[in-house]
Amino acid sequence: MAQFWNPAYSCFTFGKVDLVPTVEEYTTLLRCPRVQVNKAYSRAANVSTFVKKLMNIVNLRDMTLAHPDVKKRVNVFTLSIYGLRVTPVPAILAETFRSLSTCRRAGEGRFIRCVQLLLVWFHSHFWKVDKVSYQVFFENYSPLKEVATTPRIDNISEEKWIAILQNLQEQDVEWKAAWMVPDEIxxxxxxxxWVPLLGIWGAVGYAPLLVLRQYRSR
Known part of the structure; x- marks a missing residue:
């Protein structure tokens, strides 16, 4: 998939089809609070007091220092601090885009971010799945669990995948995932x-016009 990533526009280009994982899709998959009106990123409904935040930071410090991998301690602590403030979706997407761009530029490498989320997003757009529409309104419905447990064909070679993705047409794509009910975009x-996505190690670009196109919006 990294071969089809377009770093300039932060999206996948499969033949004549451009698609990008969206904030709304990852928010739904992770069942996080939705983006608030007039705010770039949503915050927790119950904001912790300063004392509680300080206690959380102290606890996180102790847990980080106990991490067995010394090289990863700073990463764990940074991610934990970031998670105290905002929904993790922008950071997850930003680091996903960054990892894909790194693999694309190098022409090789290992995608090291949330590969399960990316695969669920991928399968939700490229294969028609029979779903009961009203399930998306159930409080305990989880598209991530449902799609992740659906059997997939895993005997397709890399060369075959490349040929399939290179020849994709618009009619082959599910522009809006069956489990997606976008409210605010x-x-x-x-x-x-434009929208910057703030990650752990900086900001990356986001393609809002492409997102609107995927949701069939003007």
């Missing part, structure tokens, strides 16, 4: 017609 940041 994040397509701008303040007065700017």
């Amino acid at each position: 994040l397509y701008r940041c303040g007065s700017f017609d």
